[in-house]
Amino acid sequence: xxxxxxxxxxxxxxxxxxxxxxxxxxxxxxxxxTVSADARRGGKEIHLGYLFGFMVEKGSEYPDGDPxxxxxxxxxxxxxxxxxxxxxxxxxxxxxxxxxxxxxSRYADFLSLLPGNTVEGRDVTQAYLQADMEGPxxxxxxxxxxxxxxxHKMRCPVLLLEKALYGxxxxxxxxxxxxxxxx
Numbered sequence: 001x002x003x004x005x006x007x008x009x010x011x012x013x014x015x016x017x018x019x020x021x022x023x024x025x026x027x028x029x030x031x032x033x034t035v036s037a038d039a040r041r042g043g044k045e046i047h048l049g050y051l052f053g054f055m056v057e058k059g060s061e062y063p064d065g066d067p068x069x070x071x072x073x074x075x076x077x078x079x080x081x082x083x084x085x086x087x088x089x090x091x092x093x094x095x096x097x098x099x100x101x102x103x104x105s106r107y108a109d110f111l112s113l114l115p116g117n118t119v120e121g122r123d124v125t126q127a128y129l130q131a132d133m134e135g136p137x138x139x140x141x142x143x144x145x146x147x148x149x150x151x152h153k154m155r156c157p158v159l160l161l162e163k164a165l166y167g168x169x170x171x172x173x174x175x176x177x178x179x180x181x182x183x
Contacts, residue, residue: 007055010071014053015146018075021129021163024140028160029151035139035158039085045136047090048158049168050078051143077140077167084136092169128171131164131178138168 018024032048039046053075059068082090112119139158142151151157164171164178 007071010073014073014075023163024159024161031154032156032158036085046085047136047138048083050141051075052078077165079167079169128164128166128175131174133161134174
């Protein structure tokens with residue numbers, strides 16, 4: 001099948017962005033067996049997770065060449081399959097942050113309708129990636145297409161996750177703490 005050059009540009013843009021933001025650093029490459037054995041010996045809790053990517057075409061209803069039609073690729077943490085140092089299911093707080101509620105959104109809409117008021121919503125670009133990971137050290141397995149020759153010689157190569165990546169159960173809490181400190 002044919003792969004769109006625009007799709008591949010979106011793919012590499014995401015990877016370049018994650019690496020430039022030190023979401024993980026190549027210097028932290030280690031074998032999972034080694035780091036998990038060390039954690040067990042030291043009585044420490046650590047986590048292992050996997051990353052996956054997905055591609056979407058935004059504005060697919062527009063004709064080719066229209067700037068509103070573009071590919072977006074995102075890499076996220078697979079939060080439904082996290083293991084601990086004993087290869088057991090990692091446990092997290094049920095909810096680390098309170099999601100924005102529909103009531104709050106409607107209240108903001110109501111305020112915008114009052115004379116002299118306006119309300120504007122904003123999204124922060126790659127918000128979670130601004131926050132550092134906290135809690136037990138979390139190691140990630142990159143998708144195999146991104147493995148280096150050194151990684152292919154390892155049984156289960158992992159890298160330390162250093163930034164709050166979308167999909168991790170506590171990324172919202174890490175971002176909320178970071179945002180509060182900044183404000």
